[in-house]
Ligand SMILES: Nc1nc2c(ncn2[C@@H]2O[C@H](COP(=O)(O)OP(=O)(O)OP(=O)(O)O)[C@@H](O)[C@H]2O)c(=O)[nH]1
């Protein structure tokens with residue numbers, strides 16, 4: 093009987109198809125595994141939260157272990173399902189990282205443009221990826237927290253007055269105690285330096301702000317563009333059943349599509 | 363349990379077990395405890411390495427802390443060679459309690475008269491919290507290799523989790539009771555959720571638990587084993603952190619009572635805004651099996667309206683005192699621990715009890731419990747303590763522990779009568795109050 097029950101999945105698949113345009117063979121989304129790496133507090137979780145929920149939290153708690161989120165995106169005519177592994181930057185979780193990047197097709201390595209050290213950390217992640225991850229992994233180097241210096245840079249450019257209160261409405265200073273205060277933040281990593289490094293190492297390079305959203309969607313779009321989607325799609329199909337993760341593409345897809353269709357009364361299987 | 367049918371006061375008072383009123387003296391420093399400034403009083407928790415390096419502190423006023431830190435170091439090193447290590451001292455109004463385990467020195471200081479035993483118990487829990495993050499094996503190894511290692515490096519990012527735990531120790535009686543808090547729910551619904559856990563149990567899964575606000579809804583466990591409540595408290599407390607509210611999470615956790623030398627792996631997912639699914643696995647590569655299992659559980663529970671009803675029950679959080687078969691009246695709050703099941707439930711506080719009073723009541727429960735379980739009390743089973751704001755009663759039998767707070771005007775007789783009514787009600791509601799037929803495999 094449990095066999096029959098599992099044919100509920102087939103119903104689900106029909107349901108999923110119904111949500112797409114009739115008959116035009118709704119392309120199954122291409123599943124892409126993306127891992128985020130980088131030093132603690134550079135904004136990995138914030139970037140993911142901005143990308144997935146379009147939200148920002150001023151005092152995001154440090155990630156424990158790793159968080160897994162998914163987001164579907166459309167690139168031209170292709171639907172992509174991004175499986176995002178948001179890893180913890182804290183040192184004690186370092187040894188777990190290979191588990192997350194091992195199968196990843198793409199990696200977002202994040203640093204904080206106001207903290208030079210975090211770029212060093214990013215570089216060592218990139219080295220590790222180049223040694224140990226899939227050989228054709230697409231890596232994006234991302235300098236985050238652009239909003240912290242954007243005003244300064246504009247003001248400098250415009251030779252404006254040094255009125256530090258200009259952006260007082262930007263955020264609630266009161267509960268910013270854990271983050272470093274907004275004012276007095278200076279860029280420690282020049283765009284040109286990081287870009288040069290990225291080009292030399294064959295990486296995508298972007299600067300972002302999880303707070304304003306600047307560059308966030310672009311990061312994932314750039315990655316998607318650089319990926320060999322045809323290759324991935326055919327690999328996904330060919331994935332052997334024994335492999336970690338092989339079955340889950342189906343399950344995610346089906347259960348999402350079939351939610352509304354499913355009206356099984358809880359039939360007893362025995 | 364094979365208890366005489368009637369546990370009521372009738373039996374009790376006929377023998378020499380009459381309810382006994384406690385003096386302030388017997389509960390240690392209660393004058394302090396009930397002073398109006400009590401709220402401003404504070405508790406400090408410090409953890410240092412045996413080399414005196416700061417590892418953790420709660421309520422960090424830097425000036426006070428450095429004094430305390432250096433005092434601690436001095437005291438500990440003075441007494442280090444003695445066979446009976448220093449356990450507690452009084453400095454002015456502060457009680458300072460020490461606890462050492464492995465390479466860690468833990469210290470609690472309270473200026474509101476918390477009894478030593480209470481603070482020591484809390485320090486032990488704080489120690490297990492740190493072990494649950496790092497394992498005892500790792501702690502020992504690190505300090506063997508480098509005795510002046512700065513452990514803050516490795517505990518980075520856990521400050522919030524530990525702070526939250528310490529605050530919960532103070533505001534929640536659960537940890538002191540040593541049993542699992544349960545969520546009130548219709549028996550049929552609980553059974554339904556338990557069944558969903560059985561549908562597609564993945565390989566590698568050890569435990570599956572459905573939890574709302576640190577209260578157990580149901581669980582799936584191995585037939586021959588159960589995790590220690592203290593281990594689950596650590597996990598339930600951690601799972602209340604905001605960090606888990608979005609997405610699915612996968613992290614190593616050490617369960618000190620189960621095995622303090624290694625990690626298990628925990629899958630954490632809020633399946634509704636109030637309900638979290640916790641899956642414990644021995645296999646660190648089993649995330650996707652857990653992810654799939656979770657989806658199947660949710661799909662199953664959503665196929666009728668069970669998921670919604672589960673969330674509704676969780677949103678209720680706890681019963682109100684007047685829902686315990688006694689009607690509105692003098693009962694302000696109550697905890698009942700079922701000793702055989704190692705489970706308990708607590709009600710909400712009556713609306714009239716403000717936050718400061720709530721803390722006082724919880725604190726009085728803890729003191730009464732220590733007083734009663736300390737031994738040497740012989741047949742003493744019911745004690746109560748009267749203050750201006752309320753009367754708190756504690757009742758122990760071989761099958762239950764009960765703690766209740768009443769309005770100050772309640773007399774002994776009416777308190778006992780109320781409690782007897784509640785005991786009757788609990789007996790008839792046991793199925794809905796506790797997790798009784800949780801599935802096992
Ligand atoms: N101003 C500003 N603050 C940011 C930005 N991104 C993140 N933050 C803040 O930086 C802090 C850390 O952000 P997280 O997203 O938690 O960093 P993380 O990289 O996930 O950290 P771990 O999980 O510990 O590795 C939080 O207080 C965020 O609010 C940003 O673009 N601009």
Ligand SMILES: [Mg+2]
Pocket residue numbers: 136137138153154155178179180181
């Ligand atoms: Mg994070």
